[in-house]
């Protein structure tokens with residue numbers, strides 16, 4: 001323990017800049033200077049929780065001492081790492097660093113019990129494996145128990161799409177119906193058992209990842225629960241990032257919208273290939289490979305601005321990747337009391353001559369390019 005009682009935090013912070021290698025050498029028992037020298041470029045074991053490649057220092061670590069571990073989280077500056085490595089609070093951490101940099105006596109760093117860490121890690125890996133197996137079999141079971149959208153059992157799904165104003169003739173193979181799935185809310189409370197519209201979510205390479213659920217009522221409304229739309233959990237070795245719900249086969253021209261219903265409306269308006277990205281963040285990250293050459297992104301107009309931003313970001317990135325990309329956003333004012341306008345709203349409520357004219361033009365140009 002340093003004898004100095006008072007520590008001037010801003011001064012200590014200024015002093016620490018550029019001195020993090022010295023500080024970590026003194027206070028972090030499992031500090032690896034090679035990772036520090038390759039800050040922002042090299043991953044390695046975490047000095048707090050071990051592993052092989054879960055940890056790296058931030059690019060600006062020489063100034064900030066910041067680092068991030070996939071397992072135990074981000075440490076925006078070196079004070080966090082030193083404090084957590086020694087079980088010191090912020091004041092004690094600052095006091096020790098201040099003492100070190102002023103050449104005074106400091107505490108020895110707390111040693112790491114690697115054997116204990118290894119055991120904990122093995123346990124965690126085992127638990128994750130069991131969880132992954134459970135998710136895998138649950139996804140298979142739900143899909144296996146489901147019906148095609150044309151099946152007599154799937155009437156609530158067809159009623160739902162009709163109630164939303166959609167007139168679907170060829171139901172996508174990736175949309176299916178489950179007669180009864182349980183719903184639990186975010187607090188884990190059981191909300192009831194409902195008929196569900198299932199949609200297959202695939203990853204950026206087209207491999208199945210998980211199932212999107214829209215909870216319904218028998219008469220084809222959204223179920224009266226907290227969140228009627230949700231993704232099923234999926235194994236940790238899969239990633240939905242860059243993926244989407246493919247509502248049709250994929251051609252040279254691809255139409256993209258956030259919601260399933262919006263995407264189906266776009267399909268009715270212009271035809272062709274359509275994917276639903278589920279939400280704005282997945283739209284932003286969507287990966288589009290062969291054989292697609294041109295993408296039309298049919299964004300939501302959100303009061304929050306999220307839908308527009310995601311739509312434009314996708315289009316800009318695709319252009320950089322050498323694809324043709326066009327952002328289509330509703331030009332209407334968002335009505336008072338509404339949070340957003342999507343293309344299903346446009347299709348149903350604003351289907352006036354100017355909209356019809358634009359759609360006719362888009363349809364023709366997509367046909368020509370396909």
Ligand SMILES: [Zn+2]
Nearest residue numbers: 046049069072
């Ligand atoms: Zn860690």
